[in-house]
Amino acid sequence: PGWFSEISTMWPGEAHSLKVEKILFQGKSDYQDVMVFQSATYGKVLVLDGVIQLTERDECAYQEMITHLPLCSISNPKKVLVIGGGDGGVLREVARHSSVEHIDICEIDKMVVDVSKEHFPDVAVGYEDPRVTLHVGDGVAFLKAAQEGSYDAVIVDSSDPIGPAQELFEKPFFESVAKALRPGGVMCTQAESIWLHMHIIEGIVENCRQVFKGSVNYAWTTVPTYPSGVIGFMLCSTEGPKVDFKNPINPIDVKENQHKSTVPLKFYNQEIHAAAFCLPSFAKKVIESK
Numbered sequence: 001p002g003w004f005s006e007i008s009t010m011w012p013g014e015a016h017s018l019k020v021e022k023i024l025f026q027g028k029s030d031y032q033d034v035m036v037f038q039s040a041t042y043g044k045v046l047v048l049d050g051v052i053q054l055t056e057r058d059e060c061a062y063q064e065m066i067t068h069l070p071l072c073s074i075s076n077p078k079k080v081l082v083i084g085g086g087d088g089g090v091l092r093e094v095a096r097h098s099s100v101e102h103i104d105i106c107e108i109d110k111m112v113v114d115v116s117k118e119h120f121p122d123v124a125v126g127y128e129d130p131r132v133t134l135h136v137g138d139g140v141a142f143l144k145a146a147q148e149g150s151y152d153a154v155i156v157d158s159s160d161p162i163g164p165a166q167e168l169f170e171k172p173f174f175e176s177v178a179k180a181l182r183p184g185g186v187m188c189t190q191a192e193s194i195w196l197h198m199h200i201i202e203g204i205v206e207n208c209r210q211v212f213k214g215s216v217n218y219a220w221t222t223v224p225t226y227p228s229g230v231i232g233f234m235l236c237s238t239e240g241p242k243v244d245f246k247n248p249i250n251p252i253d254v255k256e257n258q259h260k261s262t263v264p265l266k267f268y269n270q271e272i273h274a275a276a277f278c279l280p281s282f283a284k285k286v287i288e289s290k
């Protein structure tokens with residue numbers, strides 16, 4: 001009954017709105033306000049501190065791209081760490097890779113996990129994979145404690161730099177990720193919008209170029225329900241075996257190796273992988289000059 005508008009100081013003067021059919025959950029965790037509503041045209045919607053995290057209709061774009069851009073760029077990923085991603089969508093996507101043997105996930109807010117399992121079963125299906133271990137806690141502390149060189153890939157599926165995820169956009173965190181990765185290991189982080197946050201992106205790229213001595217590339221994709229309709233990703237690799245993010249070398253094994261109730265890929269494919277790294281001139285100028 002009415003409309004939800006995503007108003008935030010992070011995107012001044014604009015607000016994406018969705019028609020609300022019914023509010024399904026409202027709560028306050030130790031970290032943020034959590035809400036789920038049934039929208040008129042995008043399925044169910046997860047909102048944290050007034051910011052849209054995912055909708056049933058378009059979550060495939062973000063979860064598939066943030067996962068397969070890194071994992072399809074290296075051969076035989078075995079050990080993967082997800083920071084954030086409490087809704088389970090990234091886990092669902094990592095599980096499609098048959099070479100993966102172990103998936104750690106560190107999510108700070110248990111309420112996000114529980115709410116996703118209750119209201120977004122096709123997203124939280126990722127938790128049903130036996131290779132998954134959930135750690136409820138701060139990703140910064142988890143990485144500080146992680147053994148050096150223990151992961152092939154780290155995916156940072158965070159909210160925005162205002163709130164609990166603030167530290168996940170800073171240099172010390174990137175340094176701890178690089179330490180936890182093997183030589184030639186890869187990181188993929190949520191990296192905002194080129195339409196809204198070129199300044200934030202500039203800072204992230206600068207930090208990543210200082211910390212990651214392999215490849216550092218920015219990719220982007222379309223997600224209708226994120227502000228400006230696009231979201232970016234920072235793809236980085238540590239010193240060691242060369243990683244060419246722009247040419248996927250490891251096609252996903254979508255046959256047997258996923259949970260029976262996992263939905264098929266809806267968004268990611270080889271061509272859109274390569275296209276994701278093509279940037280408009282105003283963004284290319286800033287990102288490739290750092």
Ligand SMILES: NCCCN[C@H]1CC[C@H](NCCCN)CC1
Nearest residue numbers: 052053085158159192193226227
């Ligand atoms: N697993 C889904 C979590 C999604 N992370 C989101 C990425 C986008 C963000 N707002 C977009 C802000 C404008 N770039 C909210 C969290």
